[in-house]
Structure formats: structure tokens, C-alpha cells
Amino acid sequence: MENRQPDVDPAVVATADDIAAMRTRGAATIADAAAKALATQAERAETTQPAAFERQLRAAAETLYETRPTAVSLPNALRYVLRGMDGETVTELRATTIARAEEFRAELAQAQQRLGEVGSNRLRDGDVVMTHCHSTDALSCLEAALEDGKEIEAIVKETRPRKQGHITAQQLREWGVPVTLIVDNAARRYLDEADHVLVGADSIAADGSVINKIGTSGLAVNARERGVPVMVxxxxxxxHPDTMTGHTVEIEMRDETEVLADDQRADITGERDDDGLIVENPAFDVTPPRHVDAIVTERGQFPPESIVTLMRELFGETTGEPWEP
Ligand SMILES: O=P(O)(O)OC[C@H]1O[C@H](OP(=O)(O)O)[C@H](O)[C@@H]1O
Known part of the structure; x- marks a missing residue:
């Protein structure tokens, strides 16, 4: 990524690059990396002027924000850290920002563990769980169930185009969970063997819609038809606080080469200079609340339609760009 903000530390730009290229990925992991990057910016900011320090932190937040548009955990993390930046001097501003980032990261880990315990309560000994993509929140539920001594099996969708299902399979096998890896197209067939569909989320809208990895909505529709409960x-x-005021969540469109490599494109088009072949690569889709049974959070489980009450409690009606004072 070109560093258009001269005061932004190279480490922050490197973090932003990693997020954009998905070397750092997964909504919670992105939030954690962003908070860490703001702490680094605070540590390294070379100025004695409080106003310049604040400007640099806001520029760093903007650089991180511009990487990927869908996972709201990123702006929520940036907003949380910047709201803790407080003081009259650079020394004070630096200390409060770093402390706030550390607090955010610790709370993130704790919330994931608490969420896992809640999600685990929905799982019974001997259950088979179908997963989509790789979600650390979803895996936390499985980890807690295993710690409770429950035997769990998993049907893991590979999740085209980037095949993050492999990361899920790797983690589950490390924990000793029997895994059946399937291509995405086989999901409906294998739903007959599943007791739950378990997925994560990149954003949850005020109406209870779940924005998650492309393919989640089709899986949820099929699961509903088969009578398999869907747990998020x-x-x-x-x-996503902006959705309380009518905004929609932007769906990231990624590069076509994730779907069709250049040589594969050439196989299709041959010698033709073919602009009639279009490849679309949306990274996420929207699952309507009627296809979701429960949203499991660190504050308990919620039917999707009631999630807005929790959103109001947590965010009030305030929104705005994360770097805005
Ligand atoms: O926060 P955790 O639960 O780890 O992940 C949540 C979601 O983030 C991922 O997005 P991507 O792979 O970054 O595009 C997946 O869609 C996953 O379900």
C-alpha cells in the first residue's frame, strides 16, 4: 500500500498491507492487529505537539480503515482505541492510547472465551457440526465444548475461493476432532448428517442479518430446509452501529485472480482479447435473520431479531468515522 499519510509509521502501513492482502484475516484477528498497530503508532510518534500526535493517530486509523470494508470489527476497534486517547501532553496521550489498545486486546480475548462457553452450551455430546470458512469465534465454541468433555465431529466446507476451511480443518485436527472436508457444492448432501451449522460473522446488522463469508446465506437456506439449526x-x-441509522454494509469485491488465475483465463479466452468474460468475486454475503436460529455473543445468545436492543445498549445512537473526534 502506498503511504499517502506521511506521518503514519511504516509498521502501521505494513499491518494495513497485511490486512488488505489477507495475510492477516478474520474479523477478530484484524481488529486485534489494528489495535496493536495504533499502539505502535502511539509509541513511535515523533512529536512534542499534542495536536500533531492526535493527527498522526487519526491518520494511522484512516490507513488501517481503508484496507477492507466489510468487517465492522475494524472500525469498532479503531473507534474504541481512539476514544481512549486522552491528556494534555504527548506523554499523557501516548500512555492513554497504549493502555486503551492493550485493554481492547485483552477484552477481545476474554469476550471470545466467554462467547465460546455460551456457544458450547448449545452443543451436545456426540454432535456433528458443519462449518464454513474459518472463524475464531466459531472455533471458540467448539474448543469450549471439547474442554467440557463433549465428543464433537465436524464437516468442514473448504470455502472457495481462498479455502479458509483448510485452516479450520487444521485447528480441529490439532484438537483431535474427526473432520470430514467437503467441497462447498456438497454441503446440502452432508447437511443430513449435521446437527448444527456453525459460522462466524464479519458484521451483524440491526435487523439481525448476518454478513459473513460468501456462501453462508446459501448454506443457511439449505440448513433451514433440512431442519438443521444455524448458529452464528x-x-x-x-x-455494526451504522446499520441502526439505515446504512447498509458494504460487501467487499476482491480481485478476480482469486477465482481465475491469469493462465486459467488464457485457457478460456485463447488468443482473443476477451473483455466479454467477467469474473465476479464478492467476499461476503448477507443471510437474512429468518435463516438464523441464534447469534451467540459474550453477553449470551440472542434471536437475530432482538440483536438491535443489544446494539442500542452498547453504542447508543452514535456513529461516524472512527477517526472523528
Ligand atoms: O472474527 P472471526 O470469528 O475469526 O472471523 C469472522 C469471519 O471473518 C472471516 O472473513 P475473512 O476471512 O477475513 O474474509 C470469515 O468470514 C469469518 O467467518
Whole structure:
């Protein structure tokens, strides 16, 4: 990423690059990396002027924010850290910002653990869980169930195009969970063997819609038809405050080469200079609340339609860009 903000520390730009390229990915992991990057910016900011310090922190937040548009955990993290930046001097501003970032990261880990315990209560000994993509919140539920001594099996969707299902399979096998890996197209067939669909979320809208990895909505529709409950594991950090005031969540469109490599495109188009072949690569889709049974958070589980009450409690009616004072 080109550093258009001269005062932004190279480490922050590197974090932003990693998020944009998905070397750092997953909504919670992105939030954690962003908070850490703001702490680094605070540590390294070279100025004795409080106003310049604040400007640099806001510029760093903007650089991080511009990486990927869908996971609201990113702006929520930036907003949380910047709201803790307080003091009359650079020394005070630096200390409060770093402390706030550390507090955010600790709370993130705790929330994920608490959420896992709630989600685990929905799982019974011997259950088979179908997963989509890789979600640390969803895995936390499985980890807690295993710690409770429950035997769990998993059907893991590979999740085209980036195949993050492999990361899920790797983690589950490390924990000793029997895993059946399937291509996405086989999901409906294998739903007959599943007791739950368990997915994470990048954002939750005020009406209870779940924005998650592309393919989640089709899976949820099929699960409903088969009578398999759909459980969404999402820390309250995934609640999207702007949706309370009518905004929609932007769906990230990623590069076509994730779907079709250049040589594969050439196989299709041959010698033709073919602009009639279009590849679309949306990273996320929207699952309406009627196809979701429960949203599991660190504050308990909620039917999707009631999530707005929690959002009001947590955010009030305030929104705005994360770097705005
Ligand atoms: O926060 P946790 O639960 O780890 O992940 C939540 C979601 O983030 C991921 O997005 P991507 O892979 O970054 O595009 C997946 O869609 C996953 O379900």
C-alpha cells in the first residue's frame, strides 16, 4: 500500500498491507492487529505537539480503515482505541492510547472465551457440526465444548475461493476432532448428517442479518430446509452501529485472480482479447435473520431479531468515522 499519510509509521502501513492482502484475516484477528498497530503508532510518534500526535493517530486509523470494508470489527476497534486517547501532553496521550489498545486486546480475548462457553452450551455430546470458512469465534465454541468433555465431529466446507476451511480443518485436527472436508457444492448432501451449522460473522446488522463469508446465506437456506439449526458465533464487536441509522454494509469485491488465475483465463479466452468474460468475486454475503436460529455473543445468545436492543445498549445512537473526534 502506498503511504499517502506521511506521518503514519511504516509498521502501521505494513499491518494495513497485511490486512488488505489477507495475510492477516478474520474479523477478530484484524481488529486485534489494528489495535496493536495504533499502539505502535502511539509509541513511535515523533512529536512534542499534542495536536500533531492526535493527527498522526487519526491518520494511522484512516490507513488501517481503508484496507477492507466489510468487517465492522475494524472500525469498532479503531473507534474504541481512539476514544481512549486522552491528556494534555504527548506523554499523557501516548500512555492513554497504549493502555486503551492493550485493554481492547485483552477484552477481545476474554469476550471470545466467554462467547465460546455460551456457544458450547448449545452443543451436545456426540454432535456433528458443519462449518464454513474459518472463524475464531466459531472455533471458540467448539474448543469450549471439547474442554467440557463433549465428543464433537465436524464437516468442514473448504470455502472457495481462498479455502479458509483448510485452516479450520487444521485447528480441529490439532484438537483431535474427526473432520470430514467437503467441497462447498456438497454441503446440502452432508447437511443430513449435521446437527448444527456453525459460522462466524464479519458484521451483524440491526435487523439481525448476518454478513459473513460468501456462501453462508446459501448454506443457511439449505440448513433451514433440512431442519438443521444455524448458529452464528459473533462477539459484540461484530455489531455494526451504522446499520441502526439505515446504512447498509458494504460487501467487499476482491480481485478476480482469486477465482481465475491469469493462465486459467488464457485457457478460456485463447488468443482473443476477451473483455466479454467477467469474473465476479464478492467476499461476503448477507443471510437474512429468518435463516438464523441464534447469534451467540459474550453477553449470551440472542434471536437475530432482538440483536438491535443489544446494539442500542452498547453504542447508543452514535456513529461516524472512527477517526472523528
Ligand atoms: O472474527 P472471526 O470469528 O475469526 O472471523 C469472522 C469471519 O471473518 C472471516 O472473513 P475473512 O476471512 O477475513 O474474509 C470469515 O468470514 C469469518 O467467518
Amino acid at each position: 458465533a459473533a462477539q459484540t464487536l461484530k455489531l
